[in-house]
Amino acid sequence: MTKAVSSFESKENGTTISYGNGITVNTPSFSIALDPRSASESNYAFVSHAHIDHVHVPNGKSKIIASQETKELAKMRGYNLGKLDHEVSGIETIDSGHILGSKAILIDDKILYTGDLCTRDRAFLKGFKGVKCETLIIESTYGRRHYVFPETEVVTSQVNKFISECFDRCRPVVLTGYPLGKAQMISYLFDMWEPVYLHESIHKMNYGHIKLGIELKDFEMLSSGKESEEKLSRGPWILIAPSSGGRSSFVRTMKEKYNAVIATFSGWAIDSRYRNAMSLDRAFPLSDHCDFQELVVFVKNCSPSKVYTVHGFSMEFAAYLRRLGFDAESLEAANEPQRRLTSFAH
Numbered sequence: 294m295t296k297a298v299s300s301f302e303s304k305e306n307g308t309t310i311s312y313g314n315g316i317t318v319n320t321p322s323f324s325i326a327l328d329p330r331s332a333s334e335s336n337y338a339f340v341s342h343a344h345i346d347h348v349h350v351p352n353g354k355s356k357i358i359a360s361q362e363t364k365e366l367a368k369m370r371g372y373n374l375g376k377l378d379h380e381v382s383g384i385e386t387i388d389s390g391h392i393l394g395s396k397a398i399l400i401d402d403k404i405l406y407t408g409d410l411c412t413r414d415r416a417f418l419k420g421f422k423g424v425k426c427e428t429l430i431i432e433s434t435y436g437r438r439h440y441v442f443p444e445t446e447v448v449t450s451q452v453n454k455f456i457s458e459c460f461d462r463c464r465p466v467v468l469t470g471y472p473l474g475k476a477q478m479i480s481y482l483f484d485m486w487e488p489v490y491l492h493e494s495i496h497k498m499n500y501g502h503i504k505l506g507i508e509l510k511d512f513e514m515l516s517s518g519k520e521s522e523e524k525l526s527r528g529p530w531i532l533i534a535p536s537s538g539g540r541s542s543f544v545r546t547m548k549e550k551y552n553a554v555i556a557t558f559s560g561w562a563i564d565s566r567y568r569n570a571m572s573l574d575r576a577f578p579l580s581d582h583c584d585f586q587e588l589v590v591f592v593k594n595c596s597p598s599k600v601y602t603v604h605g606f607s608m609e610f611a612a613y614l615r616r617l618g619f620d621a622e623s624l625e626a627a628n629e630p631q632r633r634l635t636s637f638a639h
């Protein structure tokens with residue numbers, strides 16, 4: 294069941310926005326499901342990007358709207374989006390700056406849905422600054438006031454200093470992040486170090502990026518076996534690996550066998566309890582999302598007459614926007630679930 298949360302009249306006819314299996318927009322000409330979690334009955338289904346919580350297995354009833362990059366990256370993760378519809382009257386997709394291929398969507402020049410969003414230019418991605426719209430549906434992952442991230446250059450220089458100190462003490466470093474998006478950002482930002490090795494899952498996604506034209510160094514994949522163990526025993530080195538808690542067997546092996554230092558990259562690193570909860574040595578606040586202030590600036594740039602917030606601190610963010618004079622509400626239930634710090638895997 295989808296619950297209609299809003300309806301408004303366009304010049305000629307009514308358009309409704311519903312929230313249930315993703316967000317569904319019904320215009321007089323077509324219906325479109327935005328990031329549905331499962332196959333939809335709408336005319337179109339929009340897949341904003343290839344993170345697992347945004348892709349689904351289509352059933353052929355809805356035509357799929359996604360970027361070619363999202364299609365390729367989703368395929369590498371086991372999701373076949375099938376044939377894409379690139380030219381649809383009344384629909385425009387815009388780079389959302391979150392990961393390679395991520396898109397926002399503008400419907401009938403009126404309704405903007407951001408998907409996951411980042412306004413900062415960084416490495417090979419350009420931030421999305423916003424477009425004027427009547428209705429804005431915006432992600433609010435970090436929609437709480439204290440989530441304010443330092444400049445990417447500041448974090449980069451902190452990380453380089455950290456790696457340098459570890460290397461001085463002959464200690465190898467494991468840098469961890471989401472396999473798609475964050476790991477490529479890490480690969481790009483710290484490619485002056487050597488040797489750098491890649492965990493198999495990261496190598497796969499880096500290779501996907503290189504194939505799609507992103508200039509990443511072709512770092513060596515670390516396979517299990519004697520040869521890799523010999524390489525690692527020569528330390529120090531950097532290994533880029535998927536996020537995993539300090540209690541995982543992978544992290545334990547890296548620490549016990551190679552005396553490695555483990556660092557992770559996430560916007561949640563703003564919370565000091567995050568590093569402790571993850572039992573990791575260091576956590577750096579490098580995110581593929583907007584921070585709180587960037588979300589506010591984005592909303593102002595769009596100057597919408599109605600704002601819906603979704604994901605993360607959607608209730609708090611909507612409340613803040615109302616204090617600024619916006620007509621804003623959360624698409625999510627009144628009782629916003631308490632987010633667990635370990636439940637944000639993509």
Ligand SMILES: [Zn+2]
Nearest residue numbers: 344391409639
């Ligand atoms: Zn995402």
